[in-house]
Amino acid sequence: MSVRRRHWALAAAPLALALLTVTGCDGSQGAKAEPKAPGSASAPSAARSVARVCAKPAAGPTKAPAGAVTVDPAVVGDLAAKTKSNPPKTTFWLRPGKHRLDPDRYAQVIPKEGNRYLGAPGAVLDGRKKNQYAFGGSADNVTIRYLTVQRFVAPHDEGVVNHDSADGWVIEHATIQYNSAAGLMAGARQQVRASCLRDNGQYGMNAYKAGDSIRGLVVEGNEIVGNNTGDWERRREGCGCTGGIKFWAVDGADVRGNWVHDNRGTGLWADTNNNDFRIENNVIEANDGAALIYETSYNAVIRNNTILRNNWVEGRKGADGGDDFPYATVYLSESGGEPRIRARTDKIEVLGNLLENNWSGITLWENADRFCNSPANTSSGDCTLLVRNAERCAQPAIAEPPLYSDCRWKTQRVDIHDNRFVLDKSVVECTAMCDRMAVLSNYGTYPDWSPYKGERVADAITRKQHNRWHDNVYVGSWKFVAHDPGRVLGFKEWQGNAYQQDTGSTLGPRAGG
Numbered sequence: 001m002s003v004r005r006r007h008w009a010l011a012a013a014p015l016a017l018a019l020l021t022v023t024g025c026d027g028s029q030g031a032k033a034e035p036k037a038p039g040s041a042s043a044p045s046a047a048r049s050v051a052r053v054c055a056k057p058a059a060g061p062t063k064a065p066a067g068a069v070t071v072d073p074a075v076v077g078d079l080a081a082k083t084k085s086n087p088p089k090t091t092f093w094l095r096p097g098k099h100r101l102d103p104d105r106y107a108q109v110i111p112k113e114g115n116r117y118l119g120a121p122g123a124v125l126d127g128r129k130k131n132q133y134a135f136g137g138s139a140d141n142v143t144i145r146y147l148t149v150q151r152f153v154a155p156h157d158e159g160v161v162n163h164d165s166a167d168g169w170v171i172e173h174a175t176i177q178y179n180s181a182a183g184l185m186a187g188a189r190q191q192v193r194a195s196c197l198r199d200n201g202q203y204g205m206n207a208y209k210a211g212d213s214i215r216g217l218v219v220e221g222n223e224i225v226g227n228n229t230g231d232w233e234r235r236r237e238g239c240g241c242t243g244g245i246k247f248w249a250v251d252g253a254d255v256r257g258n259w260v261h262d263n264r265g266t267g268l269w270a271d272t273n274n275n276d277f278r279i280e281n282n283v284i285e286a287n288d289g290a291a292l293i294y295e296t297s298y299n300a301v302i303r304n305n306t307i308l309r310n311n312w313v314e315g316r317k318g319a320d321g322g323d324d325f326p327y328a329t330v331y332l333s334e335s336g337g338e339p340r341i342r343a344r345t346d347k348i349e350v351l352g353n354l355l356e357n358n359w360s361g362i363t364l365w366e367n368a369d370r371f372c373n374s375p376a377n378t379s380s381g382d383c384t385l386l387v388r389n390a391e392r393c394a395q396p397a398i399a400e401p402p403l404y405s406d407c408r409w410k411t412q413r414v415d416i417h418d419n420r421f422v423l424d425k426s427v428v429e430c431t432a433m434c435d436r437m438a439v440l441s442n443y444g445t446y447p448d449w450s451p452y453k454g455e456r457v458a459d460a461i462t463r464k465q466h467n468r469w470h471d472n473v474y475v476g477s478w479k480f481v482a483h484d485p486g487r488v489l490g491f492k493e494w495q496g497n498a499y500q501q502d503t504g505s506t507l508g509p510r511a512g513g
Contacts, residue, residue, distance in 0.1 A: 050283045051259045053223045054196035058173040059121045060146025064093040068118070073097030079117075079125065080109045088139070089114035094147060096122035101131045105153075108163070110137040119147030119174075127152030127160070127179070136163035140187075141170075148175040149183070156202065156232070157241065159185035165209040171195055180230070182206035186250075189216040196223050201230040202241065204263075208248040213273075217253040219245065228264040240378070243269040244287065252276045252343075260284045260291070267310065269293045270300075272379045276343035280304050288313035291358065295333040296370075296379055296409040299343035302330070304352045312428065315359030319433035324485045326436035328363035329355060334370060336465065337413030341385050347413040356422040360436040361478070364467055366411040368444030368457035373398075373407070376446055384409055399451040408452070411439075412465035416472065423476035437494075438481035439467050439501075458483045462499070474507035 064070050068091040071079045079099055082092065094117065101107040108131065111117075117135075125134055125147060134149045135142070144161065152160040159182035162169050167187040175196040176183035183200040184192065186207035197204030204227040207214055224244040232242045244263040247253065247270040260267040260282060267287040270277060274297035284291040285308035292307075294300060311329045318327045330350065337347030355361055369376035372383035372393035383390035386406040392398075393407035421437075428434050441458040444450060461467065462483045480494035480501070481487060489499070491507045 051194065051221045051223045051257060053173075053194055053221070054175070054198050054225060057148075057175055057196060058146065058194065060119045060123065060173070061093065062120060065091060065118065067091060068093040070095060071099065073099045073123075076100045077102040077107065080107065083109050083111060083115065086112075088112035089116075091116040091118065094119045094123040094125070096120045097124070099123065099125045100128065101125075101134075103128075103130055105130060105132050107131055108133040108136045111135060111139045111142045113139045114141050115139065116143040116145070117147060118145050121146075124148040124150060126150055129153055132158075132160075133163040134160045138164055138166050140166055141168040142166065143170040143172070144174055145170075145172045146174070148177070150176070150178045152179045154179065154181035156181055157206065157208075158182065159203075159206050160200075161185070162187060162190070165214070176200070176204075183227075185209075186214055186217055188212075188214050190214070191218040192220070192222060193218070194221045197225075197227065197244070198223070199226040199229055201228070202232055203227055203243055203246050205245045206248075207245065207250050207253075213249040213251045214247075214253075215251045217247075217250050219253070219255045219258060221257045222259075224258060224260045224267070225262050226264075231264060233265060240269075240271060243267065243293075245269070246271060247274050247277075249273045250275075250277070253278070255279045256281050258282045261286050263287045265289045266293050267291045269295070270297050271295045272382055273297060273385055275299050275341055275385065276345075277301070278303075278344070282306070283308070285309050287311070290314070290327075290331045291329045293331045293333065294335045294348070295331075296382075296384075297335045298338045298341050298385065299345050300335075300348045301345055302348070302350045302353065305354075307353060307355045307358060309357050309428075311359035315434060316430070319430070324433070326360055326363045326433075326438035326440070326481050326485065328360045328436065328438065329358035330362045331365065332363070332411060332414060333365045334367060334409035334411055336409075336411045336467075338386070338410075347415055350414070350416045351418045353419045354422070355419065357424055357427045359428060359430070359434045360438075361421050362416060362437055363481075364411050364414055364439040364461065366409075366441045366457055366461045368441050368452050369446045369450065371408045371450075371452065374447060374450065383407070395449045395451075404451060408457075410465060411461050411467065414467045416469045418471050420473045421475065421478065423478065425477065435476070435478050436481055436488075437469065437478065440481055440484050440487075443484070455483075469502045469505065471504040472502060472506075474505065476509070478507060 071094045160179045161184045165187040171192045177198040180201040182203040184205040204224045228242040242265040244267045266289040267284045277300040279302045282305045291310040315327045339346040372390040444453040480489040
């Protein structure tokens with residue numbers, strides 16, 4: 001979590017009504033309207049399709065597949081009992097109806113390796129606000145399809161499905177809704193496809209595995225909507241513990257073709273030592289906070305996404321409070337390309353995206369006081385992927401190469417090009433602070449042994465770390481922030497000799513046609 005704490009808040013009534021009007025929602029829980037494909041203002045490469053799986057879930061098999069064990073909803077605990085009594089690689093078919101576990105709060109299904117769980121049309125596993133977990137244990141290669149899992153009460157930061165982050169699970173055509181904490185946890189090689197992650201108390205999915213990184217995660221074609229119903233950032237100010245999906249230490253992720261919308265807080269948030277992400281062809285809209293945060297992480301491609309009307313709540317809150325920080329819709333915080341860390345790219349590339357009527361655009365930020373072993377490092381106990389032992393990051397060694405560089409998560413090698421940024425302030429209902437692009441840092445002051453005091457980091461992120469905007473199209477009124485929050489530039493200054501940004505880009509009321 002960045003040292004710049006975020007505060008997710010409920011929208012005021014006028015803003016809430018405006019969001020409903022803009023998104024075409026009818027106010028019913030989970031029943032969100034399909035976003036319309038971008039019209040003449042859209043980038044040609046932007047995503048056109050959307051995963052409307054919550055309103056139109058795919059139906060499971062109406063009869064038990066050959067060899068499957070049938071599970072009876074009239075028998076309490078039948079699913080857990082039959083899982084226990086059958087061998088690995090068994091297929092279970094859940095009849096239509098509401099399936100229940102034993103009333104003990106720790107009662108749960110413990111799959112065996114290779115088990116498959118298929119729901120008939122109308123099959124629901126209901127925790128009744130009594131059971132904490134639906135599926136747990138360490139068995140690999142479990143499949144869950146066509147099943148609704150709802151009303152479980154997992155503790156904070158824990159999850160309901162794949163509670164123990166086992167590897168190789170496949171979640172397809174599932175609806176995971178109305179649960180406390182996270183609807184779903186993640187393990188290595190997990191695939192989450194064509195599923196509805198809706199109205200869960202903390203996260204739709206918490207991609208976290210204790211003591212290990214998650215490798216090879218696929219999140220494709222899902223609808224991720226209305227999560228963080230518990231409003232945890234308000235309850236635990238600055239916790240960094242919410243989002244449609246939160247990723248922690250994931251090495252290799254493909255996040256594509258999802259509809260991420262109307263979450264209370266950030267849509268997609270990668271936090272602490274993630275690497276090698278491809279985030280593409282998603283529609284990300286009307287989230288209270290940023291569409292995407294990529295924080296203290298490495299090497300990513302963010303392309304061909306349609307990003308609409310995000311960050312109205314958080315951005316407005318900052319502006320109304322007099323904060324001049326450029327709260328952005330795409331926020332890259334202490335994150336950059338690093339060729340020494342193996343990935344499909346050696347930079348962060350942001351290209352071919354449409355960003356329309358969000359609160360501000362893209363901010364590249366690096367906190368001068370946040371580094372390994374610093375008290376200002378809010379990812380406490382973690383160090384960069386280049387220095388495994390944080391205690392090495394101390395005087396006198398940290399003041400010299402290689403640790404001077406390697407003890408920092410650096411915002412570097414970010415390439416932002418061929419995007420379209422559209423802003424109509426009358427739609428966003430703002431007059432100032434909603435129109436920023438930024439590359440900046442703070443003045444280094446802390447701790448007293450820090451070798452990064454003063455403007456060293458601000459100078460580096462702005463001029464020396466190969467962060468570049470170019471060949472973009474800007475429609476509407478835009479301003480640009482460089483070096484520090486107080487340095488606000490016009491387009492010509494941004495393009496001029498001092499900063500040399502946005503070569504080949506255009507800005508105007510109808511720029512680019």
